[in-house]
Each structure stands twice: as structure tokens, then as C-alpha cells.
Amino acid sequence: MSKILEKMRRYLKDQFYKKRIIVSYSGGIDSLLISILLSEVAEVLCIFIKTPYISNWALKNAVKNANQFNLKLKIINVDEIVENTENRCYYCKKMFYSILSNEKDVGEYDLIVDGTNYDDLFENRPGLKAKNEFKVRSPLAELKIRKKEIFEIANELNIPIPPKETCLLTRFEEGRKISINDLKKIEELEEFLRNYVKGAIRVRDHKNLVVIEIEDDLNDIINKKEEIIKKFKSYGFKKVCINLEGYKTY
Amino acid sequence: MSKILEKMRRYLKDQFYKKRIIVSYSGGIDSLLISILLSEVAEVLCIFIKTPYISNWALKNAVKNANQFNLKLKIINVDEIVENTENRCYYCKKMFYSILSNEKDVGEYDLIVDGTNYDDLFENRPGLKAKNEFKVRSPLAELKIRKKEIFEIANELNIPIPPKETCLLTRFEEGRKISINDLKKIEELEEFLRNYVKGAIRVRDHKNLVVIEIEDDLNDIINKKEEIIKKFKSYGFKKVCINLEGYKTY
Numbered sequence: 001m002s003k004i005l006e007k008m009r010r011y012l013k014d015q016f017y018k019k020r021i022i023v024s025y026s027g028g029i030d031s032l033l034i035s036i037l038l039s040e041v042a043e044v045l046c047i048f049i050k051t052p053y054i055s056n057w058a059l060k061n062a063v064k065n066a067n068q069f070n071l072k073l074k075i076i077n078v079d080e081i082v083e084n085t086e087n088r089c090y091y092c093k094k095m096f097y098s099i100l101s102n103e104k105d106v107g108e109y110d111l112i113v114d115g116t117n118y119d120d121l122f123e124n125r126p127g128l129k130a131k132n133e134f135k136v137r138s139p140l141a142e143l144k145i146r147k148k149e150i151f152e153i154a155n156e157l158n159i160p161i162p163p164k165e166t167c168l169l170t171r172f173e174e175g176r177k178i179s180i181n182d183l184k185k186i187e188e189l190e191e192f193l194r195n196y197v198k199g200a201i202r203v204r205d206h207k208n209l210v211v212i213e214i215e216d217d218l219n220d221i222i223n224k225k226e227e228i229i230k231k232f233k234s235y236g237f238k239k240v241c242i243n244l245e246g247y248k249t250y
Numbered sequence: 251m252s253k254i255l256e257k258m259r260r261y262l263k264d265q266f267y268k269k270r271i272i273v274s275y276s277g278g279i280d281s282l283l284i285s286i287l288l289s290e291v292a293e294v295l296c297i298f299i300k301t302p303y304i305s306n307w308a309l310k311n312a313v314k315n316a317n318q319f320n321l322k323l324k325i326i327n328v329d330e331i332v333e334n335t336e337n338r339c340y341y342c343k344k345m346f347y348s349i350l351s352n353e354k355d356v357g358e359y360d361l362i363v364d365g366t367n368y369d370d371l372f373e374n375r376p377g378l379k380a381k382n383e384f385k386v387r388s389p390l391a392e393l394k395i396r397k398k399e400i401f402e403i404a405n406e407l408n409i410p411i412p413p414k415e416t417c418l419l420t421r422f423e424e425g426r427k428i429s430i431n432d433l434k435k436i437e438e439l440e441e442f443l444r445n446y447v448k449g450a451i452r453v454r455d456h457k458n459l460v461v462i463e464i465e466d467d468l469n470d471i472i473n474k475k476e477e478i479i480k481k482f483k484s485y486g487f488k489k490v491c492i493n494l495e496g497y498k499t500y
Contacts, residue, residue, distance in 0.1 A: 222469070244475045
């Protein structure tokens, strides 16, 4: 066992032994890893909040991972779309944590934990403010564990690393009013592209113009461009582009 | 000699024999062809109007073609940028034709001719209205000669067909106010891409996002993407994309 994993297990046992914990669970590698390790020493309920701007693909992936690692999972559906402003992550997380707080009170849990890691603390993440307001604990960040180390530990524990998924609102320009149909369109097109591409996929909607971003080889798209153009045009886009740099967060 | 070329020559001789004619000349295949054929029977002065939204590449190409076919060429510089509205072609052409009208009067020419062909009449071309207001004649359209036939005649006469060039304002979204610097940026980037691509090139400026459109194989871009991304980012663009369909007018 690597030193870092040993240190983590010691810390989690020390801090959370036999506690009843709700994990804010997205199915991504961070919350998946912390759920697995916490389950070794505590009673864990993973809660996945499904909004219209979280893809069904992300939900399916979250369920699959929870099953594979015997995690107890509760899914809560929310119909609302948070306003697409600069501060949307703050308002969304606030809504998430108030739901989790309620679950905690009703189910008599001891605390809420999430998968925030040390690197996250240095990024512009308006959601962190909401987390602090709700006293959510983040053992990965507390232990100063970085993304790179999370990948190493996941590897050591044979946890498969799911492609990075983000909120579907990131596919639209800030300030634009987003409807359920806008979200469905993007979700269906990303699902369609999974026929051709394995890694992360982002379909970014600039109204008439759409930009495809992929983590893998651009030739996966170029070689199938006729089918892809046809499909995207049937969704009303006029220009179908790919980002030369592949998948990019900005 | 093909029948259609024979018919053209007969018509031009019949209509324009020994006339003194100003051709509204862009260096594109249409105005080049009509200039060459008219020169066989009439006295022709080609006039190229250089605005900030006509590329230097187009000017160079126009000069080269005029020299190759012994056409008399006059270049007139205009500093103004027409307002980038839906009707910009109308206002631009109106300005063009009033300059040519003045040249006609001062130089005592008989008429103004342009390269409008029969297909052009069926497109949405606000510039045609200006043409009619100034009584400019269009022998190619009068003879119902289509673009396809123009290529055939050019071929028969060994006239090389220059890549299709359009006004640089087509690189920007309608309604956006365009500065000389905006135009220079696009022009320099298209010039840069000519290192890698032979056919038509369009660099479309969507503020933070830029879309490259090329007529030739997309791999000409993909294979050099590192250099291209670096260059475009140095011009302030954040996302550098290519249109999967290649070069597209819409």
C-alpha cells in the first residue's frame, strides 16, 4: 500500500469512524474515491442530484460505479434549471447542499462530505462558497490531495477513471437563457458522438454555430464527418465545427 | 472554338465594337473573362476599387491577371468601411458605381460593364439593385451564361481560375462594427494559412472564437494544428475551430 493511501485511510478512520455520512456524489473520480474509502470505516449514503443540466450519461455512469463498488446510492430528481449567470455554480450548489442538509436531518446522519480536492481550492469555483456555508467536509482537500494523486490512488485500488463530465450549462454562453430543449439537444448530440469517440466530449452551442470538442484524436470526427454534419444539421445548426485544440475548459 | 464562345464573341462584337468601356474589375474569373473578351473588340479600362475590406491578396491577384492578359488596369483606393448591415453590398456597390460613373464621365467612356453572370441573378445579391440604378451592363448575364460555362470557356482560353475571393466583411457577423484592425487581423491570418492551404480560405471572426474554413483537405490544417493554434492565439482568439464542411457560404 502506498504511503499516501495509508495516510488517507488513517485520517478517515480517525475522523469518521462509524459515523453516518452523506456523500455528495456525482460519479466522478473524486466523489467515487472518497465514497469507497469512507465506506471502509463509516456508514455511507451517496446522493446523486439529477437536474436537467446533468446528463443522463453522467447518471448512468454514477449508478454503474456505485453498483460496482457496492455503494448505497440515492437519486434525487430536481426539475429546475438554475439561471445561467456567472454565479450559477454557487446557486446550484446552494440548492444541492440544502437538499442534502434536509436528507441529513431527516435520516439522522452525522455530516455531509464531498469530493473537493486540494487543486480545486485554487480554481475559480463559486460552488466552494456554498459548500462552506453548509459546513460540508472535504477530506481530499483537508489532506491536501491533488488530482494527480487521486489518479494514482484510483489506479492502486483498481478504480476505473470515468471520462470527466461537467454540467451541461458549460455548453452555452454565459447569460443565455437555457431551456430544457436546449439541454436535451446537446445531450443527444454528445450521446450520438459516443458512437465515434471514447474520451470526453463537449458539444458547445453558439446558436447557429456548434463546436465539437473531444479529448481523443480529431480524426475520430474527421473520418465520420458526413454522418456527423448530417446529424448536427438535423438539430438546426448551420455550421458544424471542431475545436482544433480538442477538449478545452477555459 | 466552342459554340458558346463563338456566340459570346459574336454578341460582344455586335454590341460593343470599338466602344470605350470601363470594366468593374475584381480579378475574379467573371470580370477577368469579360475583360479579356471585350478587349478583342473594344477599348477596355479595368478599374479595381481597393477598400479596406478587399484583401491585398485579391488586389495582387487582380494585378497579376491583368498583366498576364495585357489588360489596362487602374486602381482606386477608398479608405472608408461600409456599415456592416444586411444591405452593405447595396451601399458598397452604389459607392463603387458612383466612382466608376465619375471615371466614365471624366475619361469620356461610353459605358460601364461588369462580370455579373446568369446564376448571380438568382442569388440574394443586394448589389444588383445598385448596378441597375447605374445602368451598368452585364454581358455574361445578358447571354444567360452560367458559372459552369464560364469555367469551361476559361478553360478553353487557358485562363487560370483564381481561388474565389469575397469581401472581408463576410468574415464577421452582421451588425458588428468592424474596424481597420479587425480586417487586418483576418487578412494576416488568411495570408498565414496560405502557407499550408492552396484553395479558398476563410477565417471567420466570432470574437473569442474563430472558425477556419478551407476548400481543400482539412488535413492540411489538422497536420499543422500546433503552429496554427499558436499563431491564432497570438492574435487574441481563445478557441480556434475548423468548419467540418470546409468552405461554406451561407
